[in-house]
Structure formats: structure tokens, C-alpha cells
Amino acid sequence: MKLNKLKLLLVLVLLPVISSPVSAAGTEGSTLESVIKLMIAVTAFLVALVMWLVLVYAESNDPEGEKFLAPFRSFFAFMTRSTPVSKEEEILLSHDYDGIRELDNKIPPWFSAMFYGTILFAVIYLVNYHIIGSGNVQEEEYLAEVRQAAIEKQILTASGALIDEETVKFVDDPGALASGEEIYVKNCAACHAVDGGGLVGPNFTDDYWIHGGSIKDIFRTIKYGVPQKGMISWESQLSPNQMQDVASYIKTLVGTTPANPKAPEGTIWKDDTSETESNE
Structure with a gap:
């Protein structure tokens, strides 16, 4: 009677442990957490099974456990081929x-x-x-990783994550220049005039530049700003792609004729041909 109560208690304890991970696996999918829970449940089930076998053999007039241990001893003897001490x-x-x-x-x-x-x-x-x-030999694995890296690079390049003051390029894509013009009119025209002729800030239409006139210089100025001149850093407000677009648009203003051009500031800058290459 005592053993029957122990069996019933064992089943009641293990039932929620076994059922909860199974239901979790059905709702959450093949996640690591559900797999771990399922493994724990299976282990608990096996422990319960062993305990149940012990109880069964204990009820079958086998106080020494000879019947219960006999299969394990046979398996151990088969796997080890050990010789008894008596022989x-x-x-x-x-x-x-x-x-x-x-x-x-x-x-x-x-x-x-x-x-x-x-x-x-x-x-x-x-x-x-x-x-x-x-x-999948080492060479094939390497080539597969190179292909995967190329795909990831394309994704990062498209998102602008790889664009900085060292990798920025002038883009002549009409869509990018239109985006740059929109950003310029919204954020830069107040200081540099809509046509780039300059107001508080310098004139963008002549060949004189205070902080350098290359696409990299312009991008760097936009990104970090010029605090001593009152220009803020746009790094936290514009993405690298947007800063590249507006820097490219500013480059297109050089040589245009503004309504009221501001006097030249800085030194004359002449572009190197490599600076105006397109990304296409």
C-alpha cells in the first residue's frame, strides 16, 4: 500500500514537468529553450522509470535486487569481458x-x-x-564564407553602414542628388542659402573652401560639424547615405551662379579626378 502511494505521488510530481515542455515546444517552435525543457523532461521520465522498476522489483520478493541488477551485470560483462576474481x-x-x-x-x-x-x-x-x-572541404568552406561575406557587404553598402569619411564617393545618381537637395534645402539653406551662395555660412558655388572641397572633406564637415563656427554635427540626425547624398549635391553647386554670392573664404580647391568618380 505504501508503494502504491509512492507511485501515485511520483506520477503527480512528474506529470507537469513532462507536459509543460511538450506544450511549450508546440507553441514556441523549435527554440533552444523548448529543446532544453524537453531534454529535462525526458531525463525526468527516465529517472521515474528507473525508480518505478526499483519499486516493482522490490515488490517481487527480490530484496537483494538480483533480478533487477542481472541485466545490467550481463551488459557490463559483455562490454568489458572482465574475468571474475575467482578465475x-x-x-x-x-x-x-x-x-x-x-x-x-x-x-x-x-x-x-x-x-x-x-x-x-x-x-x-x-x-x-x-x-x-x-x-564540404576547407577550400569550399572558405569560398562559401567569401560568398556570404560578399552578400553581407552588399547589404551593408546598400544600407550605408560602410560609408564614412574614408569610403564616401561622389554619386551622380539623379535620385541620390534629389534626396541630397531635399536635405540641403531643409537643413543647410538657412546658413548657406538655397542656391548655395552663402549667408552666415560660406559660399558653395566658388572654388574657395575653408575645410577642403573634396567629397571626403565635405562629408567630414557635415558629419562632425564645425562647433567653433556654430555648425552642428549631423551624424546623429542623418544616415551615412544621406550625408553622402547631400555632400554630392553640394559638389554640384560649384560653378553655378547664385543670386547674391558671398565673398570667397578659405583657399582655392581643385578637385582630383578620382574624387568625382561615380559609385555606379
Whole structure:
């Protein structure tokens, strides 16, 4: 009667443990958390099964556990081929090393199975990777990673994440220049005039530049600003793509004729041909 109560208590305790991860796996999908919970549940189930077997054998007039342990002992004997202590005289070698005797034990089957398994694995690996060539060898793995890196680079380039003052390029795409003009009119015209002729800020239409007139210089000025002259940094308000667009638009203002051009400031800047290359 006591054992029956113990069985019932064991089932009641394990029931929520087993059922909760199964239901979680159904609702959350194959997530790591659900897999871990399922593994814990299976382990708990196996422990419960072993405890149940112990209780069953305890009720079958086997107080010493001989019936329960017999299968495990047979399996252990098969896997180890160990010789009973009572028969060790039969496998005792004749050598005597300062009173130390040696037993001629056989190699355990589990060790032999592992050894032959490694040989089989090596043969399959050799054929698959170096003869048939269907395996993902190191060179193929490297090339696959290079292709993946190229895809990720394209994605990052498209998002503008790779654009900075060292990698920025002049873009002559009409859409990009239109975007740059819109940003310029909204954020820059108040200081530099809509036509770029200059107000508080310098004139963008002549060849004189205070902080350099290359696309990289303009991008750097937009990104970090000129605090001592009252120009803020736009890094937190504009994306790298937007800063590249507006810098490219400012470059297109050079040589135009504004309504009221401000007097030249800075030094004459002449573009290198490499500075005006398109991204296309």
C-alpha cells in the first residue's frame, strides 16, 4: 500500500514537468529553450522509470535486487569481458616484476568498437571529402564564407553602414542628388542659402573652401560639424547615405551662379579626378 502511494505521488510530481515542455515546444517552435525543457523532461521520465522498476522489483520478493541488477551485470560483462576474481589465476602471466604479476586481460569490446569505428569514420571521411568530393572541404568552406561575406557587404553598402569619411564617393545618381537637395534645402539653406551662395555660412558655388572641397572633406564637415563656427554635427540626425547624398549635391553647386554670392573664404580647391568618380 505504501508503494502504491509512492507511485501515485511520483506520477503527480512528474506529470507537469513532462507536459509543460511538450506544450511549450508546440507553441514556441523549435527554440533552444523548448529543446532544453524537453531534454529535462525526458531525463525526468527516465529517472521515474528507473525508480518505478526499483519499486516493482522490490515488490517481487527480490530484496537483494538480483533480478533487477542481472541485466545490467550481463551488459557490463559483455562490454568489458572482465574475468571474475575467482578465475584470475587462469589468466595470470608467468612474468614476475619484483613481485608484481600481470593479468592477460582481453581488450574490452567497447574499446575495440571505438577503435574500429574511428577507422570506418576515417575511410568514409577520406572518400567523401577527398575522392568523391561531395564533402564540404576547407577550400569550399572558405569560398562559401567569401560568398556570404560578399552578400553581407552588399547589404551593408546598400544600407550605408560602410560609408564614412574614408569610403564616401561622389554619386551622380539623379535620385541620390534629389534626396541630397531635399536635405540641403531643409537643413543647410538657412546658413548657406538655397542656391548655395552663402549667408552666415560660406559660399558653395566658388572654388574657395575653408575645410577642403573634396567629397571626403565635405562629408567630414557635415558629419562632425564645425562647433567653433556654430555648425552642428549631423551624424546623429542623418544616415551615412544621406550625408553622402547631400555632400554630392553640394559638389554640384560649384560653378553655378547664385543670386547674391558671398565673398570667397578659405583657399582655392581643385578637385582630383578620382574624387568625382561615380559609385555606379
